[in-house]
Amino acid sequence: METKKFPIVVNSFHYDLLQKGDQPSQDVQVAMRKVQPTDERLKGTEKDGAFFEIMVPFDVTVEDNGFKVSGSISRVVQTLGYEGEASELPPDELEKLSRPLVEYIETLTYQVTAVALNEGVSLNFQASGEPESK
Structure with a gap:
């Protein structure tokens, strides 16, 4: 599926x-x-495909490292040529669209722990499993 991110x-x-x-x-x-674009420059582009907001709230306590991270990350995408509902998207497409946000959580956690703990902690989230810490 082609998207504008x-x-x-x-x-x-x-x-x-x-x-x-x-x-x-x-x-x-x-x-x-599904959302409507609020940016005036995007008005009228809805004909090219639906706009969706992907939201990833998270709350993770990491074993043996003594810290917790929580928060929320989001992104708007336009699915070019697709007008359906979010619930109608195949799971693999949802995973492709959401994976960059999950990687952002992994990156932010590594960077913050590198400063706070003098050693970065890597989280490796899997779509259907537990995070692995390194």
């Missing part, structure tokens, strides 16, 4: 140092909803 927006990103023994958890959600 707009910039990724970090709505919030929060890092917390935790106490030893906190239970690891992973809550990374992907939601997608």
Whole structure:
């Protein structure tokens, strides 16, 4: 599917140092909803394809590293030649559209922990599994 992608927006990103023994958890959600463009320069381009906002709220406690990250990242995409609903998109297309946002969470976490802990922690989220920490 051909798409026009707009910039990724970090709505919030929060890092917390935790106490030893906190239970690891992973809550990374992907939601997608149809939106109307608000930018005047995009008015009238709806005929080329539907606009969707992809939202990825997350709340992850990393095992053995004593920290938690949470927040929300989003992006607007236009699916060129597609006018259907988000729920009608094949799962592999949703994964392709959302993967860059999940990678942003991984990158932000690595960069923040490199500064906060003097060692970057890599998160490797899988579509249907737990994150792996390195």
